[in-house]
Amino acid sequence: MKSKIRKRTYEAIYRLLDQVSPLPYDCGTLCGAVCCTYEDPCGQTEDEPELGIYLLPGEEKLFTQKEDWLSWSREPAEKFDFPLSWHGKVYFVKCKTPPRCPREKRPMQCRTFPLSPHLTDDGFLRLVLCTFQIPYTCPLIEENMELTDSFIQATYTVWKHLIRDPLIFDLVLMDSQDREEDGVPLVFVR
Numbered sequence: 001m002k003s004k005i006r007k008r009t010y011e012a013i014y015r016l017l018d019q020v021s022p023l024p025y026d027c028g029t030l031c032g033a034v035c036c037t038y039e040d041p042c043g044q045t046e047d048e049p050e051l052g053i054y055l056l057p058g059e060e061k062l063f064t065q066k067e068d069w070l071s072w073s074r075e076p077a078e079k080f081d082f083p084l085s086w087h088g089k090v091y092f093v094k095c096k097t098p099p100r101c102p103r104e105k106r107p108m109q110c111r112t113f114p115l116s117p118h119l120t121d122d123g124f125l126r127l128v129l130c131t132f133q134i135p136y137t138c139p140l141i142e143e144n145m146e147l148t149d150s151f152i153q154a155t156y157t158v159w160k161h162l163i164r165d166p167l168i169f170d171l172v173l174m175d176s177q178d179r180e181e182d183g184v185p186l187v188f189v190r
Contacts, residue, residue, distance in 0.1 A: 001077065001088040003058025004165045010062050010108075013158050017111040018104055020151040022140055026103065030139045033101075035113065052094030053109045057167045060091045069101050070094065083170035108162075114140045115152070115189055117159040119176040125163065127156055129187040131179055144187070152189055 021027065028035075052071070055063075065072050071094045077086035095101045101110075114130040130141055139145060163169045179186060 001057050001086055001090070001167060003056070003167060005058045005162070007061040010059055013108070013161065014062070014111070016154050017158060020148065020154045022114065022147045022151050023145065024148060027140055031137070035110070035136070035138065052092050053107060055091040055093060056108050056162065057086075057165065059108055067105070069096055071096055083167070083174045085167060085170045112155045112158065114138060115147070115155050116175065117163065117172045118179065118186065119173050125156070125160055127152065127159070127189045128179075129189060131184045131186065147189065
């Protein structure tokens with residue numbers, strides 16, 4: 001899968017997001033960084049990857065795949081619920097504990113959580129509070145905590161840029177349509 005986003009663009013996006021946080025402090029202090037340390041008590045099945053996140057197309061360029069804090073797997077996009085335009089391998093990563101994930105090297109999906117990009121029916125980009133099920137409790141979502149304006153603005157700017165890539169646009173559009181079709185209540189942040 002070939003992304004149109006270059007490594008240096010991802011590096012600039014990471015730098016922008018390094019300057020902001022959902023709260024005026026590291027939100028991981030509220031929950032013990034549960035999103036980085038969660039272990040499924042039931043284990044995983046043979047058909048599903050370990051709990052982790054996928055990298056956006058091209059984001060793998062920022063990593064060596066030899067990081068001692070990440071477990072890597074490459075899966076065929078067609079095997080999972082990705083847009084039809086996605087062909088080839090998708091990279092899934094999972095934090096190893098220990099060591100903990102270096103905050104400045106977190107992947108994109110970690111950096112913008114708990115916000116998700118959403119395209120409205122008339123094509124406008126909005127940000128919504130995360131709607132997918134997670135197997136742990138995130139205080140930011142559960143308590144509907146007020147997020148910093150700088151985090152919201154930076155996240156919006158980043159997603160506005162990212163959806164210029166056709167593959168990422170297709171993903172955001174598919175996720176948005178799925179939310180609408182499933183009747184998921186949306187909490188618009190921007």
